[in-house]
Amino acid sequence: MSRPRPLVPTAPPWRGRFVFVARGLRRSALAVLLLLAGAGSARAQGSRPPDFNALAAEATVWLQEYLRVRTVNPPGTETAGAKFLQAALAREGIPSEIFESAPGRGNLYARLPGTGARCPLVLLSHIDVVPADSARWRFPPYSGAIEDGAVWGRGAQDTKGLGIIELATMVALKRRGVALSRDIILVANADEELGSTGSVWFTTHKSDLVRQAEFLLNEGGENLMGKDGRTISYGLDATEKVPYWVRLTVRGEPGHGSRPTAGNAAVRLSRVLGRIADWETPLVLTPPAAAYLQALATRETDPTHRAWLADPAAALRDSAAAAWLTADRYQNAILRTTVSITVLRGSTSTNVIPPEASAELDVRLLPGQRPEEFLAQLRAVIRDTTVEITPLSPLRAARASPVDGPVLDALTEAVAAMDPGTLILPKMLTGYTDSYDYRALGIDAYGVDAWRTTEEIGATTHGNDERVPVAEIRFGVEFYYRIVEQLAR
16 A cells, blocks of 8 residues: 655744753752651742752652552542542642542642733643552552652552642742732542543533633653663653544354354454554654654754754655654654554354454544544555444544643743753653643643653553652652743742
8 A cells, every 4th residue: 555645734833942051960969868858848938939858858758648548540539539639738728629520539629829810720630540460569559668769659650749749839839929920720630541531521510610721731741861860851742642442343154163164253353453454554744743853853963864853744755764753663653643453352262263353443543633534544454344343432633732832931941940951852642641621621731741750760650660769759849840930920
């Protein structure tokens, strides 16, 4: 099958906006020692900056306690986690409410009022966590233990850690009595991991609480750190691909395994899956992908590769350049709709030819692609009209937030102050978060990670030994505070 010509956008308006300044010194090791020693709380007032060492010490304890609240999904029981956050806010005089999207599935909402000169800013996280196999962890996954310089526990990275950093940011703003130009809204949703029913319910039934918001900060972005301790890049997710899962079903002639049938459903399905596995979906250059590749070009040393990255539209028309770009898994995923064969079902007995066989596909649509357009392409690849295609996901269209603007400016300023000279990358999240439901309300939502993560520690998200270094909690409370204060002052 010939490869369709890639779509070529006009030059994105933010091209050339990524600013880098000379690299400075790392954060002092003394800050980490103070944190581990349990530095006390300080309530800075007026124009003085917060005592970030003390704030980080508090945040570390909060995270330990939050990780001990079991909100494993299924069943979730997020109300317990929402009550923990509510109690922490109440101690600071910040009122909050808990709304259950289903029995035991609590969604927390709190609001720190500003002058109203500008529209609100939402800080979003989710309370639920995926299951953990305790036998495969070095330390108990629900202990919140501090070992080897890190806080260990399921949800430390995804996203109880972020929730605590956002809580610490709101608390610091309240304690200082900062004159905010916009309200700061804290939301922690239920059931992000298995369907986003919490965010769907909240944005449907409580949309009046957030509808006027201008910006939203959520998980994503990925601030990547190398093994040498130097930061490689900071990320800003302005959009994400949308899952569109489908099931393929083939019905055939059943029988005893010792007597093969011409209409074996499993055989026919395997042929269809072979064609899907060989399928190269069309390359499409979206504005977020173009911005990401052009930002990479500023640090590429190979002149040929730098030229391809600087002009990705032209590169995708060149077979060698396109092959190089898509050899990287992330770049391949942001340049095309992806299809992964995941679930297979057939006979339950080795000696029985099944009457029916099915497979499920994890499809991730690019922003701008309509599900019906993808289904037409899929049917053309299958070339078998008897295969039944059943969508398992609701019809959704990916939405993108502008990369250029105040959120990028705030992130750039925070990086310049704390980790100068580091690359800032506009990114497209290949996964899926609750941000989708808030973008549907007209809110510009962004994935901004609170701290830096090595590939090793990043791989513990949804895996074994999930943890966050104590030093990165110290980094995170200041980093996020700087971003939010600039957006709200």
